[in-house]
Amino acid sequence: MRSRVVVGVLAMMSSAACSRAADVVLANGVIWTGTGAVASAIAVKAGRIVALGAGPAVDQWVGPRTERIDLGGRVVLPGFMDSHTHFIDGGFELAGVQLRDAATPEEFTRRIAAFAGQHPGGWVTGGTWDHERWGGQLPHRSWIDSVTGETPVFVSRLDGHMGLANSRALALAGVTAATRDPAGGTIVRDAAGEPTGVLKDEAMGLVWRIIPARSELELDRALDAAARYAVERGVTHVTDMGSWAGLETYRRAAAAGRLPLRVYAAVPIATWDRMAAYVERHGRGDARLAWGAVKGFVDGSLGSTTAWFYESYADAPETSGLMVTDTAALRAQIADAHGAGLQVVIHAIGDRANDWVLDAFAAARTLHPDPDPRFRVEHAQHLTSAAIARFARDGVIASMQPYHVIDDGRWAEKRIGPERLRTTYAFRDLIDAGVTVAFGSDWTVAPLEPLYGLYAAVTRRTLDGVHPDGWVPAQRITVAEALTAYTRSAAYAAFHENDWGTLEIGKLADLVVLDADPRAIPPERIEGLRVDLTMVDGRVVYRRRGT
Secondary structure (H helix, E strand, C coil), X not given: CHHHHHHHHHHHHHHHHHHHCCCEEEECCEEXXXXXXXXXXXXXXXXXXXXXXXXXXXXXXXXXXXXXXXXXXXXXXXXXXXXXXXXXXXXXXXXXXXXXXXXXXXXXXXXXXXXXXXXXXXXXXXXXXXXXXXXXXXXXCHHHHHHXXXXXXXXXXXXXXXXXXXXXXXXXXXXXXXXXXXXXXXXXXXXXXXXXXXXXXXXXXXXXXXXXXXXXXXXXXXHHHHHHHHHCCCEEEEEEECCHHHHHHHHHHHHCCCCCCEEEEEEEHHHHHHHHHHHHHHCCECCCEEEEEEEXXXXXCCCCCCCCCCCCCCCCCCCCCCECCCHHHHHHHHHHXXXXXXXXXXXXXXXHHHHXXXXXXXXXXXHCCCCCCCCEEXXXXXXXXXXXXHHHHHCCEEEECCHHHHHHCCCHHHHHHHHHHHHECCHHHHHHCCCCEEECCCECCCXXXXXXXXXXXXHCCCCCCCCCCCCCHHHCCCHHHHHHHHCHXXXXXXXXXXXXXXXXXXXXXXXXXXXXXXXXXXXXXXXXXXXXXXXXXXXXXXXXXXX
């Protein structure tokens, strides 16, 4: 009898220990919490952080079923958040023609020819080419017509503001010498007035509108591919500048348990009334999938000479860029969407575009006072000093993509000259002014690689190696500041700073383990760091083989 009692008591004690025990404990490492607190171990239970500190403080959470991960001195960070992606497009891009590093017109042509040969009949899209890699000459449809035949081609420049169509695609779209430029767009023409195949900004819609819509199955597969790709890089949350089809794709994935990371889905601002009704009917989502943001465009891009400036381009004096959306319509949409309680996020790159959107935000807030609208400017690339002060004064979030610094820095000076570059990607000035700076990638425009972004923000070394001490080095920031922009500030930009973005007791356990501490190595080595493990909701969604 006595032995049965003892066994029963031990079983009760074991049950009590199991009920208190953590699901997983990570120990013997460096925990960068994002709050200034110091820790070497962290315990997670039911998806949330339950203990944080030195080993003994966390050991009490270890039970017989607790998974123990020995960090071996490695660093744990809050999961990286990418504040600006074109996420499902990225999934399609992974399976499309790859042109980003094509360094000559001949290589550009060869890759399109090979891809079209492997995919006859269907459209060839994607690409993300960069004409600056071969000296700045825009591509021409004649480069690819002879190697694509009846296969229609429309491949985008990496910034998404310019694309090249072959003659078959132009014919299907009905684009001829007689076709007029649409508002907010340009059909590039040769000396005889014939389209070269290059379409800028709103002119791209002439072709996009005839490309067959993707099926639900194609969208689902693209999302699955993008999600796997993201968690392998330590990304636990993305904001997608997407579409209604994208939002429904996320909802299908979330309902089926196929969404391994968190998503904040934005839709076009022209549909703000539809989103307002959607929120009224469905709420704003949950911790895995949220919505309620609407995105608009003021201008184009620097690389396509369609970013909107006060002064003309140095290398294209006939233009100062484009306002790609009707000003009256966009101003009304901003005010109406804000008045409906939606988060308004607006693309602005040129200095004039940024000033315009700051004015529009101020006007909207006057019409519909709100103490915490969290207006966002996406990119905020080229600012006046006065604009930086206004970002701080008005509490506008600067959603920026540091990889663009080391990419654009190869050629930007020829576009706008040295004076306007002083406040280009002005991370240092914005942070010093007290502005919330949230980082992202702009994938597929730039790689979905937070470690590349950290490297770019801290070193500002351009990809061509011409600026070893940094391009516009006065705007460099520290590793800790860059990490904050990818975590705490990014969570704030999505209204989730109370749920994740820092490692604190009670918050959801989204974290990443790196093989070394980016704060403890020379900055130029940051891009070579590796992600060993990614965790969302306390569950491992990626573990590097061999770790």
